[in-house]
Amino acid sequence: MWTWFYKLASPPYVYGVAATLTPWFLGxxxxxxxxxxxxxxxxxxPDYQQGDAFRIIYVHAPSAWMSLFSYSTxxxxxxxxxxxxxxxxxxxAAASAPIGASFTLLALxxxxxxxRPMWGTYWAWDPRLTSELILLxxxxxxxxxxxxxxxxxRGDRAAALLAIVGVVNVPIIHYSVQWWNSLHQGAxxxxxxxxxMPGSMLWPLLAMLLGxxxxxxAVLCMxxxxxxxxxxxQAAWVREVVKx
Amino acid sequence: MNVGTWEALILVLRRELRLxxxxxxxxxxxxxxxxxxxxxxxxxxxxxxxxLRDVAPGVLWVAALLSSLLxxxxxxxxxxxxxxxxxxxxxxxxxxxxVIAKTFAHWLVTGAAxxxxxxxxxxxxGIPGSAFATMMLSLALGTLTLSWLxxxxxxxxxxxxxxxxxxxxxxxxxxxxxxxxxxxxxxRAISGTSAAGALYFLAAxxxxxxxxxxxxxxxxxxxxxx
Numbered sequence: 448m449w450t451w452f453y454k455l456a457s458p459p460y461v462y463g464v465a466a467t468l469t470p471w472f473l474g475x476x477x478x479x480x481x482x483x484x485x486x487x488x489x490x491x492x493p494d495y496q497q498g499d500a501f502r503i504i505y506v507h508a509p510s511a512w513m514s515l516f517s518y519s520t521x522x523x524x525x526x527x528x529x530x531x532x533x534x535x536x537x538x539x540a541a542a543s544a545p546i547g548a549s550f551t552l553l554a555l556x557x558x559x560x561x562x563r564p565m566w567g568t569y570w571a572w573d574p575r576l577t578s579e580l581i582l583l584x585x586x587x588x589x590x591x592x593x594x595x596x597x598x599x600x601r602g603d604r605a606a607a608l609l610a611i612v613g614v615v616n617v618p619i620i621h622y623s624v625q626w627w628n629s630l631h632q633g634a635x636x637x638x639x640x641x642x643x644m645p646g647s648m649l650w651p652l653l654a655m656l657l658g659x660x661x662x663x664x665a666v667l668c669m670x671x672x673x674x675x676x677x678x679x680x681q682a683a684w685v686r687e688v689v690k691x
Numbered sequence: 692m693n694v695g696t697w698e699a700l701i702l703v704l705r706r707e708l709r710l711x712x713x714x715x716x717x718x719x720x721x722x723x724x725x726x727x728x729x730x731x732x733x734x735x736x737x738x739x740x741x742x743l744r745d746v747a748p749g750v751l752w753v754a755a756l757l758s759s760l761l762x763x764x765x766x767x768x769x770x771x772x773x774x775x776x777x778x779x780x781x782x783x784x785x786x787x788x789x790v791i792a793k794t795f796a797h798w799l800v801t802g803a804a805x806x807x808x809x810x811x812x813x814x815x816x817g818i819p820g821s822a823f824a825t826m827m828l829s830l831a832l833g834t835l836t837l838s839w840l841x842x843x844x845x846x847x848x849x850x851x852x853x854x855x856x857x858x859x860x861x862x863x864x865x866x867x868x869x870x871x872x873x874x875x876x877x878x879r880a881i882s883g884t885s886a887a888g889a890l891y892f893l894a895a896x897x898x899x900x901x902x903x904x905x906x907x908x909x910x911x912x913x914x915x916x917x
Binding site: 585588592604613623624626 | 846850860868911
């Protein structure tokens, strides 16, 4: 029953699986994102309050969701690697970090672009934006810690531990930032809470979410292959892969 | 020679405190830094106490965070450099016990000293005397939490040559809830409303880190020492 799990510890196997999965993820992501974009940008009606500006949600919300998702992937992969000493976990964590940081940056940029017409300013200390910014700092911390060690094995384990510490802290940071906002600002900023969305707006959003996850999977597989090759560059099978 | 866990804790704690007081300049430097940073703000912002009072909690807490960060470097570094840390890790006592003693000693000589000095800084920033009790309590809880968060960072970066900036990069995002609730509590105390909510939250964070962080620091040291 556990053989599939143990197989994941073998670099050539992981390399092969990632190679097989990549085109599937990419194709499905293209379909899903294609439907989401057409449905969200063209077919969905403009919001009665926000006009067409709300359409940025189709990029913003999925990337904000993915920023958290890839952080947890990184932490879980790091924990697996620390507990069962599976080195491939570190490779997954190392491959996931830059993608997650990019999603976080994308969520921040789209959020502030949306804030310009809605709030009248690019940046407001909105709790969601603020905790997203802190998440970006956490990503930067994990990535720089990994690269700071001369011995890559140590850097991997240190980064995995920091990612786990971060995962414990992310909810605390999130809720404390929300609490802080209710302390300081009387007026709540208009934000996309959970309005009853009509299906014509909601379905494209869900499709974009799924598409972003698939896209993340595809990029993760590609980066993972690079990571594995780089980490196993002394191994015989890598030489054969590179030759062929 | 058999030494119980409790005795080991006391022994390491006494060693750390003795070492700390042998180098009084290292004890004083973070405190003077704390004073200097809080002096910078009135110079840069405004001389009016009424205006200063509005920003005082934030200034006080940012300065406390920075000065606590500054002293973290010495937590494991000198012991790691001369091999004492490895000997301590091998001495048969759990590394966690030693970590607890070292971090608590670090808090006593930096955090607790900072708490005792805060009324002086508070007066200079125009914080009314009625808010001192809340301010000091929040700083006491906050600096202890911060010592633990910082110990995780210090443990992770102890083997690095230029780990100082990285240490701040790692620890500061984790410390942001402290800043929010610490400054929030002080702010409420200044305006005369009840700060109980923020203080409870600080206490919860403190208990949370004091119970879990020792294991994280131990794991970090095992990674960097091996």
